[in-house]
Amino acid sequence: xxxxxxxxxxxxxxxxxxxxxxxxxxxxxxxxxxxxxxxxxxxxxxxxxxxxxxxxxxxxxxxxxxxxxxxxxxxxxxxxxxxxxxxxxxxxxxxxxxxxxxxxxxxxxxxxxxxxxxxxxxxxxxxxxxxxxxxxxxxxxxxxxxxxxxxxxxxxxxxxxxxxxxxxxxxxxxxxxxxxxxxxxxxxxxxxxxxxxxxxxxxxxxxxxxxxxxxxxxxxxxxxxxxxxxxxxxxxxxxxxxxxxxxxxxxxxxxxxxxxxxxxxxxxxxxxxxxxxxxxxxxxxxxxxxxxxxxxxxxxxxxxxxxxxxxxxxxxxxxxxxxxxxxxxxxxxxxxxxxxxxxxxxxxxxxxxxxxxxxxxxxxxxxxxxxxxxx
Amino acid sequence: xxxxxxxxxxxxxxxxxxxxxxxxxxxxxxxxxxxxxxxxxxxxxxxxxxxxxxxxxxxxxxxxxxxxxxxxxxxxxxxxxxxxxxxxxxxxxxxxxxxxxxxxxxxxxxxxxx
Numbered sequence: 133x134x135x136x137x138x139x140x141x142x143x144x145x146x147x148x149x150x151x152x153x154x155x156x157x158x159x160x161x162x163x164x165x166x167x168x169x170x171x172x173x174x175x176x177x178x179x180x181x182x183x184x185x186x187x188x189x190x191x192x193x194x195x196x197x198x199x200x201x202x203x204x205x206x207x208x209x210x211x212x213x214x215x216x217x218x219x220x221x222x223x224x225x226x227x228x229x230x231x232x233x234x235x236x237x238x239x240x241x242x243x244x245x246x247x248x249x250x251x252x253x254x255x256x257x258x259x260x261x262x263x264x265x266x267x268x269x270x271x272x273x274x275x276x277x278x279x280x281x282x283x284x285x286x287x288x289x290x291x292x293x294x295x296x297x298x299x300x301x302x303x304x305x306x307x308x309x310x311x312x313x314x315x316x317x318x319x320x321x322x323x324x325x326x327x328x329x330x331x332x333x334x335x336x337x338x339x340x341x342x343x344x345x346x347x348x349x350x351x352x353x354x355x356x357x358x359x360x361x362x363x364x365x366x367x368x369x370x371x372x373x374x375x376x377x378x379x380x381x382x383x384x385x386x387x388x389x390x391x392x393x394x395x396x397x398x399x400x401x402x403x404x405x406x407x408x409x410x411x412x413x414x415x416x417x418x419x420x421x422x423x424x425x426x427x428x429x430x431x432x433x434x435x436x437x438x439x440x441x442x443x444x445x446x447x448x449x450x451x452x453x454x455x456x457x458x459x460x461x462x463x464x465x466x467x468x469x470x471x472x473x474x475x476x477x478x479x480x481x482x483x484x485x486x487x488x489x490x491x492x493x494x495x496x497x498x499x500x501x502x503x504x505x506x507x
Numbered sequence: 508x509x510x511x512x513x514x515x516x517x518x519x520x521x522x523x524x525x526x527x528x529x530x531x532x533x534x535x536x537x538x539x540x541x542x543x544x545x546x547x548x549x550x551x552x553x554x555x556x557x558x559x560x561x562x563x564x565x566x567x568x569x570x571x572x573x574x575x576x577x578x579x580x581x582x583x584x585x586x587x588x589x590x591x592x593x594x595x596x597x598x599x600x601x602x603x604x605x606x607x608x609x610x611x612x613x614x615x616x617x618x619x620x621x
Contacts, residue, residue, distance in 0.1 A: 133513045169509055169592070170554045177558055213559075283558035291548045294514060300549070303509040323511050363566060363602055387561070410598055412611065419609035433602035435568060438595075 133324075134299045137163040139486055140319050140328030142306045142342060143335035144168075146176040146282070146472060147464050149289035150479025151332060151486075153211075156296040158487050163326060164298060165319065167305035167338065172286035174336045175471060178408075178440025180359055180382050180393035181282050182372050183473035186222050186249045186274035187238055189449045191497035192474060193245050198493050199477030200276060207280075207476060211288030215280045216386045220370035222277030223257060225425060226270040231376035235272045242274075249274040261369050263428050279372040279383040282472050289479070306335065308345035309461070316346060316461035330486050332462040337443040339465035346458055350451050351503050352466045355442045356399040358414040362432040364388030379421035390432065394418035410439045442469035451500040452478060454485060462486060463500050514549055518584055521547040531579065532572040534565020539579055546583040554594045556580060563594060566602065 139155055141148045144166030152162045166173070183204060185196050200219075208215045226232050232251070239249045249272055257271045258264055294300055309331060310318025319326040333339045337354050365388050374381040382392030396414040415437045423430050445451065445466035455461040462485065464478055471478075481491045527540025537560050550556045553576065562576050563569025569576075573593060581588040599608070 134515070167509070169512065170552050171514075171549075172558070173554070287550065287555060287559045291550075294549045300514040302512045302514065302552075304511050305509060362605070415598070416609050416611040419605045423605060423609060430606040431604050433604050434599060434608050435566065435602045436564070436597040437599070438597055 133301070134163060135324060136327045137161045137299065138328065139163075139330045139332065140165065140326050141332045141334060142319060143333070143339070144171045144290070144300060144302065145174050145334065145336060146172060146286040146289060146475040147334040147467075147478055148332070149286060149293055150475050151334065151464070151482045152298045152479075153289045153293040153296070154480050154483030155486065156293050156298050158483055160483075160487060162293070162298045163328065164293070164300045165304045165306055165321060165326065166300065166302040167335065169303050171290045171300065171302065172283070175440050175442065175467065175469070176286040176475075177283055178357070178359065178438055179282050179469070179472045180391055181279045181385075181472065182222070182277075182374070182381065182383075182470065183217065183219075183280050184222050184274070184277045184372060184374075184470070185247050186242055186272055186277055187224055187374060188242070188470065190241050190245050192449050193242060193247060194493050195452075195477045195481065195495075196474040197247065199474060199480070203476040203480060204278075204280070207285065207288075211285070211292050213284045213288035213291065214386070215285045215288060217278060217280040218370050218383075219276060219278035220372075221260070221273060221275040222372040222374065223261060224272040224374045224376060225257070225264070225268050226376040227267050228269070232270045234376045235270065239272045247274065248276060261371055261373075263368055263426055265425055265427055267424055277372055280473075281385065285472075306338075306342050309333075309342060311346060311458070315459050316455075330460050330462065332464065332482065332486070334464040336465060336467075337441055339443070339463065343463065346461065348455055348458070348461075348463075348500065350445065350463070350466060350500055352443050352445045355444045355469070356408070356411070356439055357393060357395065357442050357469055358410055358418065358437065358439045359391060359393040360415050360418060360434050360437040361392075362390045362429070363435050365390060365429075365432055368428075375421075375425070380418050380425075382422075389435075390429065392418055392422055394421055408439045408441055410437050442467075444468050446503060450498055452482070452498045453495040453500065455500060512551065514551060518547070531575050532560075532562040532565065534567050534571070535561040537562045542576060542579050543583050546580055551580075551584060553577060553580060553591055557594045568597070569594065
């Protein structure tokens with residue numbers, strides 16, 4: 133089994149797989165280590181599939197805008213898999229004046245960095261999506277947003293990277309990193325020791341513990357997120373949906389089913405039994421949320437529910453880039469539940485960073501050491 | 508149960524078979540050939556096969572085809588079916604209408620209104 137490479141990536145989620153793919157395209161030799169038995173077993177397979185710019189913090193907007201412009205449109209052809217990418221816009225819905233304020237502020241901020249997003253009233257919302265109830269009084273509308281299939285996209289990156297010679301090893305849980313002559317080179321797992329000239333930590337929530345072994349700490353915690361899917365329905369609409377209240381989000385898939393995600397508000401205080409499992413309260417709560425917006429869906433049958441951990445940082449945006457004080461070490465973690473849509477751009481830029489030392493899109497605002505105490 | 512699994516291990520080439528057109532997952536209409544090809548694309552666990560192809564994600568949630576899929580994947584990998592862990596079963600047991608699922612708190616006023 134191969135144990136040394138130019139780049140060792142810790143984490144076989146969409147970030148790790150995409151970075152491995154773009155590195156392989158640049159001719160790099162890569163090993164990807166995945167702790168669980170399956171590729172893409174964390175947030176990569178458990179998210180709601182949004183490929184969104186609107187509603188994001190301005191610090192991560194340049195990256196996601198780059199991906200939507202340059203990478204997403206041709207991704208299915210490139211990965212030889214149907215990523216089911218739809219670019220039919222995102223409606224972020226509001227039901228109260230307070231919601232209108234929140235949405236207007238987000239839209240103003242995004243326009244400030246060049247994103248086409250504007251506020252529309254209830255009637256215009258229903259012209260775009262006639263199934264929405266009269267409770268919706270406004271929305272932010274971003275026509276270049278969309279959605280895709282996280283499962284086929286993640287596994288598509290894996291398939292192509294593997295085909296190009298990247299070594300993937302699953303069931304290989306990393307316990308620590310090791311420094312040799314000032315460079316991070318060693319990756320110690322429960323079973324083996326690997327070595328790379330560069331090491332990328334993209335292990336979601338587990339990144340924190342792995343980075344701690346070389347004295348780096350990124351303030352992040354876990355937060356449970358739950359999703360559900362209906363049986364296939366006749367085609368209704370193609371937009372990605374979210375709400376100002378964040379009570380649910382989702383879309384109709386190519387298959388016809390609706391995938392909706394949401395929360396009960398109790399996520400941070402859920403019992404952590406070491407498993408990612410659904411709470412009995414959340415899916416019914418998501419259903420109640422959905423039916424207020426889409427009364428027509430009340431008879432749609434739920435066939436499956438699932439849960440996943442979000443790696444939440446204290447300021448809501450990820451840490452991406454090189455660790456200055458430890459040459460050879462790179463991080464990409466704390467995506468806060470919106471890592472899917474941004475992942476192609478992150479992988480693409482990280483591959484550039486690791487290969488050339490610089491990126492097309494500045495990662496400065498997403499530095500791992502930006503966290504400061506409040507006073 | 509985590510087992511070190513090097514996905515570069517040689518499992519031989521994909522060899523077409525006469526019955527590759529046979530439907531295995533009836534709900535999602537996935538054929539034996541598609542499942543075998545997915546294994547050669549690197550999908551080595553039943554969870555990955557399911558996420559990649561949608562086998563067992565239809566109305567029956569895999570209650571019909573999961574054993575067949577397991578046998579096909581095991582044969583392609585050259586391992587015993589017993590070594591392959593089934594994909595996770597998910598709530599609910601049977602498809603439930605949203606308006607019913609939403610009513611988990613029947614004594615709650617808000618739920619009554621739904």
